[in-house]
Amino acid sequence: xFEKVKKIIVEQLGVEEEEISMESSFIDDxxxxxxxxxxxxxxxxxxxxLEIPDSEAEKISTVGDIVDYIKSNS
Amino acid sequence: MKKRxxxxxxxxVSALGNEINExxxxxxxxxxxxxxxxxxxxxxxxxxxAAEIKDFDPTLYIDKKEAKRMDRFSQFALAASKMxxxxxxxxVDKVDKYRFGVVVGSGIGGIxxxxxxxxxxxxxxxxxxxxxxxxxxxxxxxxxxIAIQFGARGFNECVVTACATSTNAIGDAFxxxxxxxxxxxxxxxxxxxxxxxxxxxxCSMKAMSTTEDPALACRPFDADRNGFVMGEGxxxxxxxELEHAIKRGANILAEVVGYGCTNDAYHITAPDPEGxxxxxxxxxxxxxxxxxxxxxxxxxxxxxxxxxxxxxESSAIKTVFGDHAYKLPVSSTKSMTGHLLGAAxxxxxxITILSIREGFLPPTINYKTPDxxxxxxxxxxxxxxxxxxxxxxxxxxxxxxNATIALKKYPL
Numbered sequence: 169x170f171e172k173v174k175k176i177i178v179e180q181l182g183v184e185e186e187e188i189s190m191e192s193s194f195i196d197d198x199x200x201x202x203x204x205x206x207x208x209x210x211x212x213x214x215x216x217x218l219e220i221p222d223s224e225a226e227k228i229s230t231v232g233d234i235v236d237y238i239k240s241n242s
Numbered sequence: 243m244k245k246r247x248x249x250x251x252x253x254x255v256s257a258l259g260n261e262i263n264e265x266x267x268x269x270x271x272x273x274x275x276x277x278x279x280x281x282x283x284x285x286x287x288x289x290x291x292a293a294e295i296k297d298f299d300p301t302l303y304i305d306k307k308e309a310k311r312m313d314r315f316s317q318f319a320l321a322a323s324k325m326x327x328x329x330x331x332x333x334v335d336k337v338d339k340y341r342f343g344v345v346v347g348s349g350i351g352g353i354x355x356x357x358x359x360x361x362x363x364x365x366x367x368x369x370x371x372x373x374x375x376x377x378x379x380x381x382x383x384x385x386x387x388i389a390i391q392f393g394a395r396g397f398n399e400c401v402v403t404a405c406a407t408s409t410n411a412i413g414d415a416f417x418x419x420x421x422x423x424x425x426x427x428x429x430x431x432x433x434x435x436x437x438x439x440x441x442x443x444x445c446s447m448k449a450m451s452t453t454e455d456p457a458l459a460c461r462p463f464d465a466d467r468n469g470f471v472m473g474e475g476x477x478x479x480x481x482x483e484l485e486h487a488i489k490r491g492a493n494i495l496a497e498v499v500g501y502g503c504t505n506d507a508y509h510i511t512a513p514d515p516e517g518x519x520x521x522x523x524x525x526x527x528x529x530x531x532x533x534x535x536x537x538x539x540x541x542x543x544x545x546x547x548x549x550x551x552x553x554x555e556s557s558a559i560k561t562v563f564g565d566h567a568y569k570l571p572v573s574s575t576k577s578m579t580g581h582l583l584g585a586a587x588x589x590x591x592x593i594t595i596l597s598i599r600e601g602f603l604p605p606t607i608n609y610k611t612p613d614x615x616x617x618x619x620x621x622x623x624x625x626x627x628x629x630x631x632x633x634x635x636x637x638x639x640x641x642x643x644n645a646t647i648a649l650k651k652y653p654l
Contacts, residue, residue: 181307182305182306182307182310199307203373203374203377206373207372207373207374210369210370210372214370
């Protein structure tokens, strides 16, 4: 699943796969801004067929946060 | 005292090339950039041709991730701006940031983005509409993106006056520098409206040529003209206060000497048959520049290849120039570039400047059958050499907009 998430992050944020780890912060390490994160979350919702409520989305700051959320909600 | 304003850099993205020399050589040789539309299906549309850019790779000019977050019109604008700034030799970090501006317009803005996101709204619901939809679509984003790219924190605006957009943009930029509010302004226009809904809309207006042969569809001033042919791309100029340009040893390409701007106040799309406001617009630019009719050696006409535009523009030229109109070459380079709508004026200003510099009148191609109502020298089919000290470039737009700039050889 981490691999799938990584692929989407590469596509959405235009970063290299090697740059992405569970600890990567979207804003500090992967150069994303708030709009990038909204779009990334939409792409993940689409891929994993789930809805991430705004209240949960606001808590996401690292790749690990996303992976954990998807694991416990899909 | 009024400041003098010169052009020090130019960049173009068009169906006739994305490099100034290649573009100018095409124009000089009368090459036509119009082809059959290939980016979407036009089999059920009345117009089949356009001056499409087939080989534009935004990543040659823009970071891949940023390019993805831009509509095509912003990509064109940014690419042409980079070429213009390179051409100007301007070291942007040496320019006073707050005296460094951008005036770049678009007639329509990010309409492909609008279409794509509307499909998403309809098919997947509002929760899937991209957060980048609005910032990609709004017409002022080219001006905003260019400011970010070059750190230009001074005067900044986006002109939207349909097909007069970028002549108004250049005129406004000229006035801002002339009155002392900026040293350098990146100006011009960009358009990327060869999309299904924009094309369908223009087809419904019966404004575009229905001739299927791309080589013959755009025939400005010809008796058999039957509509304009849409183009896409961008034209960007670096305009600069004369002393600023001299001080940094810039290569000065031409001087901007006059600007006219009026409105027909007549009809939303049709030009006023009296042509009074169009004539006043040219006169205003000439008065602003202190030019007599005999001083003007060339007019780059709006010349869209529609029945009304070409007839009324010819008659407005006769109103302003009297007998001199018959000795004054007037050409429509849209016969080669297609009509770039909001980018047309800037692309034509670039052509006019190159014409002045080289002493070469660019032709109106596809001119076969004279129209008794269009009886000027349209430089038919073949360009020719002549000295050009001063020239006008006209742009007229839906909404009744008229804009004219006067350009002069530098040094004269």
